[in-house]
Amino acid sequence: DGGITQSPKYLFRKEGQNVTLSCEQNLNHDAMYWYRQDPGQGLRLIYYSQIVNDFQKGDIAEGYSVSREKKESFPLTVTSAQKNPTAFYLCASTARRVAHYTFGSGTRLTVV
C-alpha cells in the first residue's frame, strides 16, 4: 500500500546536537511538507518542496534544514540553532494543488 513513512517515532536529543527526521513516500507525489505541532497550536509549516532539488522556507524555518535529492525522500534536520525543538513533527505529501494531503504518523522529538 502507498503511504508516508516517518522515522523514528520517538527521538531524544541532547542540547547542542543536530538530529535528522526521516520522511519517505511511495505515492509518487511531487510536493512534500514538514509541519510542527505544539500544544494548543495548529500545525505550522517548516519547509516545503514542490519538486526534486527545490525547497522553500515555511513560516517557522529558522533552526531547520531540509534536502530533496530524491522524489521519495524529504528529510528534516533540526539543528542546534533551533531554540525550542521539543515538538511533534509531521510530514505530508500531495499530488497536486487541490488534492488532499497524505500524512505520516509523526515523530515526537524531545530535547533532554
Place this chain on the structure above:
Amino acid sequence: ILNVEQSPQSLHVQEGDSTNFTCSFPSSNFYALHWYRWETAKSPEALFVMTLNGDEKKKGRISATLNTKEGYSYLYIKGSQPEDSATYLCAFMEWGTGANNLFFGTGTRLTVIP
C-alpha cells in the same frame, strides 16, 4: 501567517447525538478548504477538500458545508459513534501563492461517550 480558527476547542457528546463544529478562515483569496480527522496515535486522514462557495460534501454520517464569501465551513456528524472520537482539523489554502500550502486551525477535539 493566515488566521484559521476552529470552535469549539473540544466537546463531549453522547453516543447517538448529532454535532457540528465551525472553521473560520479569511474570506479573501480563497482557493480551497480541507477537513481532516486525526485519531490518537494515527495519521491525519482526509475527509473533504472543498473549493466552491456553497459546496456540500458528504461521507457516511459526516458532512460539510462551505461559505467562502463569509469565510466559514461547518462540519456535521449525524448520530455520533465512539469511533468518531478524534480531533477534526480544517485547513485553508490561499489563491495566488503558487504553492499548495495549507494553513491549519488548532482543531476541535470530539469525544463521544458510549
